[in-house]
Amino acid sequence: KQEVTQIPAALSVPEGENLVLNCSFTDSAIYNLQWFRQDPGKGLTSLLLIQSSQREQTSGRLNASLDKSSGRSTLYIAASQPGDSATYLCAVVTGNQFYFGTGTSLTVIP
Amino acid sequence: EAGVTQSPTHLIKTRGQQATLRCSPISGHTSVYWYQQALGLGLQFLLWYDEGEERNRGNFPPRFSGRQFPNYSSELNVNALELEDSALYLCASSNQGSSYNEQFFGPGTRLTVL
Numbered sequence: 001k002q003e004v005t006q007i008p009a010a011l012s013v014p015e016g017e018n019l020v021l022n023c024s025f026t027d028s029a030i031y032n033l034q035w036f037r038q039d040p041g042k043g044l045t046s047l048l049l050i051q052s053s054q055r056e057q058t059s060g061r062l063n064a065s066l067d068k069s070s071g072r073s074t075l076y077i078a079a080s081q082p083g084d085s086a087t088y089l090c091a092v093v094t095g096n097q098f099y100f101g102t103g104t105s106l107t108v109i110p
Numbered sequence: 111e112a113g114v115t116q117s118p119t120h121l122i123k124t125r126g127q128q129a130t131l132r133c134s135p136i137s138g139h140t141s142v143y144w145y146q147q148a149l150g151l152g153l154q155f156l157l158w159y160d161e162g163e164e165r166n167r168g169n170f171p172p173r174f175s176g177r178q179f180p181n182y183s184s185e186l187n188v189n190a191l192e193l194e195d196s197a198l199y200l201c202a203s204s205n206q207g208s209s210y211n212e213q214f215f216g217p218g219t220r221l222t223v224l
Contacts, residue, residue: 004152034212034213036215041198041218041220042217042218043114043116043200043215043216043217043218044153044200044202044215045215046212046213046214046215049212089152089153091153091213096158096165096166097155097166097168098143098145098155098158098213099155100145100152100153100154100155101152102151102152103152
């Protein structure tokens with residue numbers, strides 16, 4: 001069974017800092033990997049989707065990479081802002097099943 | 111373009127009752143996915159519907175069921191509610207029913223079981 005782990009569980013950084021969030025998965029046979037953000041008590045907002053054949057995707061200050069062979073993905077956030085404070089979740093699709101990590105709670109301090 | 115919508119926003123039930131949650135996908139999307147997010151736990155995949163058919167279900171008991179209507183909207187039914195069913199229930203949609211496609215989420219329904 002696929003297991004998705006996100007480390008660290010919580011992260012606090014000063015505004016302006018660049019940061020990296022990590023996601024690891026145990027089964028490398030994935031169709032895609034998607035990064036989301038979730039604000040407290042709200043639904044998920046899709047940030048980036050990486051297909052299994054891709055190595056990275058970029059959107060604005062966000063860059064996500066995928067290394068299937070090692071079972072890892074990273075989400076890089078450049079020049080962090082207080083508005084980036086949220087929980088960040090990664091999810092993988094394996095065999096028509098969807099598996100989510102438990103998230104990294106990010107706080108950006110002004 | 112309207113996003114995924116869910117109703118109701120909040121739902122309070124007592125143990126043993128039934129709950130019905132509703133989801134309308136983004137226009138043009140044929141797939142609907144349901145997830146449960148219990149407090150302190152990650153999202154757990156519940157059900158996937160595409161073109162009116164159940165494509166896959168997660169590791170949940172049969173009292174969790176649903177359906178998808180011809181207009182691609184969907185209902186999640188939870189029978190014989192238990193206290194541990196209290197959670198945020200999220201619905202997502204994607205087009206073409208492919209695992210390759212990006213999922214877009216609704217705001218969720220907060221179910222509280224007393």
